Amino acid sequence: MRRAEKRRSAVAGAMVRLARTAWKVLREWSGDAAYDRYLRAAGAKAQAPLAPAEFYVEQLNRRYSKPTRCC
Amino acid sequence: MKRLLSIVLWSIVSLAGAGALGAIALHRGERINATWFVLAAGCCYLVAFRFYSAFIAARILALDDSRATPAERFDDGRDFVPTNKWVLLGHHFAAIAGPGPLVGPTLAAQFGYLPGTLWLIAGSVLGGCVQDFVILFCSIRRDGKSLGQMAREEVGRWGGFLAQLAILAIMVILLAVIALVVVNALKSSPWATFTLAMTIPIALLMGIYLRYWRVGRVLEASLMGFALVLFVVVAGQWVADSPSWARVFTLGGTSLAWAIIVYGFAASALPVWLLLAPRDYLSAFIKVGAILALAGGILLVRPDVQMPALTRFIDGSGPVFAGKIFPFCFITIACGAISGFHSLVASGTTPKMILREGHARLIGYGAMLMESFVGVMAMVAACSMPPGVYFAINSPAAIVGSTAEAASVTITSWGFPLLPGAMHELARSVGEQTLLNRAGGAPSLAVGMAQIFSSTIGGPRLMSIWYHFAIMFEALFILTVLDAGTRVGRFMIQDLGGHFWKPFGRTGWMPGILLSSGMIVGLWGYFLYQGVLDPLGGINSLWPLFGIANQLLAAVALVVASTILMKMGRWRWLWVTLAPMAVLVTVTMTAAWQKIFSADPRLGFLAYASSLAAQIASGAVLAAKIAQTQRLIFNQRLDAAVTAVLALMILALLADAARHWYVLIVHRREPVLHESPYVATRWVEGD
Numbered sequence: 001m002r003r004a005e006k007r008r009s010a011v012a013g014a015m016v017r018l019a020r021t022a023w024k025v026l027r028e029w030s031g032d033a034a035y036d037r038y039l040r041a042a043g044a045k046a047q048a049p050l051a052p053a054e055f056y057v058e059q060l061n062r063r064y065s066k067p068t069r070c071c
Numbered sequence: 072m073k074r075l076l077s078i079v080l081w082s083i084v085s086l087a088g089a090g091a092l093g094a095i096a097l098h099r100g101e102r103i104n105a106t107w108f109v110l111a112a113g114c115c116y117l118v119a120f121r122f123y124s125a126f127i128a129a130r131i132l133a134l135d136d137s138r139a140t141p142a143e144r145f146d147d148g149r150d151f152v153p154t155n156k157w158v159l160l161g162h163h164f165a166a167i168a169g170p171g172p173l174v175g176p177t178l179a180a181q182f183g184y185l186p187g188t189l190w191l192i193a194g195s196v197l198g199g200c201v202q203d204f205v206i207l208f209c210s211i212r213r214d215g216k217s218l219g220q221m222a223r224e225e226v227g228r229w230g231g232f233l234a235q236l237a238i239l240a241i242m243v244i245l246l247a248v249i250a251l252v253v254v255n256a257l258k259s260s261p262w263a264t265f266t267l268a269m270t271i272p273i274a275l276l277m278g279i280y281l282r283y284w285r286v287g288r289v290l291e292a293s294l295m296g297f298a299l300v301l302f303v304v305v306a307g308q309w310v311a312d313s314p315s316w317a318r319v320f321t322l323g324g325t326s327l328a329w330a331i332i333v334y335g336f337a338a339s340a341l342p343v344w345l346l347l348a349p350r351d352y353l354s355a356f357i358k359v360g361a362i363l364a365l366a367g368g369i370l371l372v373r374p375d376v377q378m379p380a381l382t383r384f385i386d387g388s389g390p391v392f393a394g395k396i397f398p399f400c401f402i403t404i405a406c407g408a409i410s411g412f413h414s415l416v417a418s419g420t421t422p423k424m425i426l427r428e429g430h431a432r433l434i435g436y437g438a439m440l441m442e443s444f445v446g447v448m449a450m451v452a453a454c455s456m457p458p459g460v461y462f463a464i465n466s467p468a469a470i471v472g473s474t475a476e477a478a479s480v481t482i483t484s485w486g487f488p489l490l491p492g493a494m495h496e497l498a499r500s501v502g503e504q505t506l507l508n509r510a511g512g513a514p515s516l517a518v519g520m521a522q523i524f525s526s527t528i529g530g531p532r533l534m535s536i537w538y539h540f541a542i543m544f545e546a547l548f549i550l551t552v553l554d555a556g557t558r559v560g561r562f563m564i565q566d567l568g569g570h571f572w573k574p575f576g577r578t579g580w581m582p583g584i585l586l587s588s589g590m591i592v593g594l595w596g597y598f599l600y601q602g603v604l605d606p607l608g609g610i611n612s613l614w615p616l617f618g619i620a621n622q623l624l625a626a627v628a629l630v631v632a633s634t635i636l637m638k639m640g641r642w643r644w645l646w647v648t649l650a651p652m653a654v655l656v657t658v659t660m661t662a663a664w665q666k667i668f669s670a671d672p673r674l675g676f677l678a679y680a681s682s683l684a685a686q687i688a689s690g691a692v693l694a695a696k697i698a699q700t701q702r703l704i705f706n707q708r709l710d711a712a713v714t715a716v717l718a719l720m721i722l723a724l725l726a727d728a729a730r731h732w733y734v735l736i737v738h739r740r741e742p743v744l745h746e747s748p749y750v751a752t753r754w755v756e757g758d
Contacts, residue, residue, distance in 0.1 A: 028154065030352070041148025057342075058149075060343045063420070064347055065562050067415040068351075068416070068419070070167045070171075070410065071245050
């Protein structure tokens with residue numbers, strides 16, 4: 001009984017870890033996590049970071065000034 | 072034991088791939104199942120990735136994971152961002168996969184399924200993937216420099232200038248031809264036009280949400296946008312059923328062309344966060360989702376391919392576009408096999424985000440294999456519909472007639488039986504008035520996708536919803552390329568103009584923005600407009616031009632790659648980049664020659680102009696149509712001139728490269744590599 005419970009909780013734990021990883025990958029891929037990443041980089045360099053809205057507009061302006069979408 | 076297992080496994084994969092390729096190549100007379108295509112492509116890609124890309128990575132490029140990448144050295148959280156390799160693979164794939172691998176194979180299906188499929192597989196494995204991989208590596212070793220910068224530094228000033236010019240040329244022609252694909256897909260279709268028009272307010276809403284309400288919450292906004300897009304796909308049916316609303320959204324070719332031109336100007340001049348970026352987010356999600364759904368659908372439904380392996384049109388008399396199998400199959404299928412445009416992405420954002428050099432193999436080579444697989448799926452979708460239906464949708468009215476009855480007689484006489492009622496029935500089942508004369512590939516691909524999707528979910532009842540979902544998916548990401556391309560083109564024009572008049576080069580100066588946006592939109596808008604007026608459907612002249620321009624850029628990339636390999640002393644392995652370059656140059660030059668000088672008026676621009684001029688001279692053209700015919704003559708001559716300029720650019724580039732290579736071969740000068748110096752990584756294994 002206890003072994004079955006242990007197995008169930010191990011499976012549940014693995015599922016939660018998988019879901020967390022998938023969520024993290026999705027946030028990274030979509031750009032949702034861009035500001036968090038920027039804050040980490042700015043923090044490491046001890047720079048005063050941009051506000052979220054400033055960062056959002058600035059990164060879009062830069063991204064779309066060179067080819068980002070292909071034929 | 073492990074080694075033995077590996078040998079056995081890879082032998083099975085190789086034999087399965089060879090067997091499946093043999094099956095699709097030698098099959099004649101009966102229908103063949105799509106599973107063979109998936110198996111052939113999948114096994115070839117696996118073997119190529121496991122062995123050929125590993126060989127390039129180890130022997131030629133000598134990828135070094137102990138070397139810090141630009142993402143590590145310049146990590147600023149903006150441009151240089153160390154990124155997980157699977158996330159970056161997704162980014163890179165979403166960036167390189169555009170309408171090309173869907174439209175090109177669909178058009179090339181007029182030769183039959185075999186030539187296009189073989190070129191998609193062989194071209195990508197030996198050409199396209201190599202180009203993307205090597206250019207990505209070169210850019211990583213040069214702090215993420217662009218193709219133009221690398222061409223200037225490694226080949227010479229002339230090479231750099233040609234690269235810039237090629238990029239601008241491809242941009243203009245690409246934008247015109249993809250806009251034409253959208254026009255042909257939306258023509259006289261209130262449902263499709265309404266759905267696509269509604270994506271503009273949806274994108275604006277998302278833009279405001281992301282900018283002011285929930286800053287940067289891309290997932291939330293995309294989910295909201297996706298739900299709204301699904302709603303408007305369904306709501307389009309109500310619009311089409313309402314006589315008054317249907318009238319508003321039923322537009323002809325020229326009206327649609329003007330609407331897209333105005334839209335392109337707005338997208339370029341408006342702030343990027345308002346329209347361009349949210350549309351891009353929405354399109355990236357739908358693109359990846361629809362491609363995965365198509366792959367799943369093909370595997371589940373396993374449709375029979377009804378198109379023969381080779382059709383009679385390999386002789387150059389094809390109705391979709393003119394020209395023989397060589398060189399036009401290789402020009403028509405550009406992006407699914409090899410695309411010069413990819414080298415701009417491989418030397419753009421991706422090299423600045425890569426964690427380790429070793430990841431370049433998966434991202435550079437692997438992402439292109441995925442794109443090629445998209446091309447194979449598009450080929451399957453196009454070839455799984457009855458050939459008569461395929462030709463009725465993709466042939467212009469000037470060749471098959473504008474009624475179902477006329478098209479039926481012509482297409483049946485080619486050996487592809489088509490009952491007039493079949494086209495009426497098909498149009499009715501997808502909720503359209505007609506599907507005839509929709510050159511451009513998008514509607515036939517949408518029919519193929521809808522047939523596959525409705526065989527999986529919903530049955531014939533949902534056929535019309537699936538068709539309009541597929542049209543929306545294609546048009547949505549075509550417009551995203553149009554928005555982004557117009558904006559980049561605007562920057563290039565401002566950059567060029569800034570050399571002559573400083574204020575014009577300032578990207579934030581409103582008169583400069585409006586003027587440069589007008590110029591780039593005017594350039595591609597002109598080609599779009601001439602395509603809409605062309606009685607042969609426009610695709611016949613514009614798609615080959617696009618293919619030539621794209622392969623020209625690929626030739627530039629492979630010249631840069633070969634020069635760098637020479638400077639690295641990899642003489643023995645130069646064939647890896649030189650062989651695809653030689654094929655591309657041969658194909659492009661032959662196609663350019665035929666498009667300019669062929670005596671066949673359907674193929675040669677000058678011959679078509681002469682035949683039109685002769686018609687005017689003989690009085691065969693009505694007085695009211697003389698001005699329009701004269702404009703057609705001018706357009707054909709303009710297309711001939713553009714093709715000639717592109718061909719001359721290839722020759723000039725080759726001459727310049729040959730001069731540099733000669734100097735390197737005879738050791739007249741010590742080779743100077745412009746690589747950034749080695750810096751050891753500070754990251755431990757597994758970072």
